[in-house]
Amino acid sequence: MSNFSVTTPSKRQKWVAGILVTLYALITLMPLVWIIMTGFKSSADSIAYPPKVIFSPSLEGYVNLFTSQTRLTSEQVATTPPPATWYDKLVRSHQMVIVGPSRFGQRFLNSVIIGFGSTFLSVSLGTLAAYAFSRFKVPIKEDLLFFILSTRMMPPIAAAIPIFLMFRELGLSDTKLGMILLYTGVNLSLAVWLLKGFIDEIPFEYEEAALIDGYTRFQAFYKVVLPQAATGIASTAIFCLIFAWNEYAFAVLLTSGNAQTAPPFIPTIIGFGGLDWPAVAAGTTIFLLPIMIFTILLRKHLLRGITFGAVRK
């Protein structure tokens, strides 16, 4: 029968489509592969002409990313003890010496704390609110989608003006708590919307049965509804995490030393004599790789968040 089906594409069609899509995917991949490769190049190789596809790998970029260094004069070279570790040796070959860790580790840690903190908060508050919106009559329910859309219309820079002033008044400027609360506020409306969709799909009969068995509302909520909504909660969490992880505009305006995250920091990594591209590429790789792996592992669950929950499967 399938031979006569009008909706199954022919073999030739599949081949042509496959080749074209593969070609596009490879073009898409090229910049990403290039930046990962650059992280393993030496400074000279990173700006070689023509661009080097085959090169001898070096960890110089990664060492430069994580350490701060200073240049030695020739007399100082004679007096300092010989390098002890492989990274000391690598740095010393450029007449430099490691004086301590760089700020990258701290910035990366800030990204982790703020990312996970705000995700945890948005998902917990979001689940409670979504449950209430899904199961009870709450007056503002009907306006929710409209509300989400309209908060997303405000350019982040515009929203940053009053938030900058508010944080200054409350002493939240350049604190991790401030950033966690801010990202939670930004993510929350979307989280509630996505979660409400997931909870709506859980049949009410389950809870009803639990209530008749003598559970209280709270027990029914966390013993019946929460386990059922776990997948939905997880995919909402990934979506919130990606937003907080990637956010730049608020981070660059509202943080500086203490709570700065990685996105505003990475472009400012400079070595001696201009931008140290291998180090920038190394930082970019470390920062982007978790998200790439997440995307590949969790591709099925991400779709709903990406399409704003507007496209229901």
Place this chain on the structure above:
Amino acid sequence: MSSSPMECAAKVTPRPLANSIRGLSDRGIAWLFVAPTIFLLLAINIFPLIWTIYLSFTNFRANRIGREVKFIGLRNYERILSDPDIWQTMQATAHFLLWTLFFQVLIGFTLAWLINRKFKGNDMWTTIIVLPMMLSPAVVGNFWKFLYHPQTGLFNYVVQFFTGVDSSSFSMIGDVSLAPWAIVIVDTWMWTPFVMLICLAGLRSIPDYLYEAASVDRASKWRQFWTITIPMVLPFLMLAVLFRGIENFKMFDLVVQLTGGGPGSITELTSINLKREAFEKWRTGYASAYAVILFVTVFGLASIYVKALNKVKER
């Protein structure tokens, strides 16, 4: 609606039991659950909006705290609307917006259509194509600056390889005529997958029997494409355009890292311009009025668009 089974259960059971079913009153739980969310949304979304509107009528400057704040009515708005520089940034934004939407819709739909041929391995390639849109726009903008480098950048080298144009003879982010296209290219690379995913969902929602019926009627493939595929995908495509349109109207992070608004102010989109006014020149009141104008513009355009979208859906 959803609470009606509960209500029924409560009605038919005797009083004391009804109370235990309800536990804490439903209304109480509802408010308890919703309250923290409402509070945060008010604090982070609504309150700042109201404050911005208030500031837009004043001459407040955030870097001069002690100074007296004067109420100056509509002066800020008058100044903005008569400023030629602002119209220039609006033009840059319009150029960016229209071309990115054009390319993303064209490529995104084509890709979705091809992927829907369900060839072997389409899942894997789809995931790879989706990768760029998950990444941090600021970091992406920063590393594309490296790819666009005139002498050593990969992009210029690839252009030279395929067209023979000397790679050091042009600079994507340094030349006034090329910079607006440089940002369009990166945004298209990054966000085409979004349009593709939504189109794909649209294509997959078309029931097979429509095509079968059309074949029975001897409609050509070409005709089927225009009378079934396109009209069925159109609402999805329009939704994708709405989301991308809103996002690109407020574009900041990618472009500020890639070109910083330059060369000159040729790629200075409204958000970048707004950032200069608010956080470099510290004209807070003026910038607030600017923000309100931008918000009203997007809001107005989006409302009109949603009306059109609903009409398409009804058909």
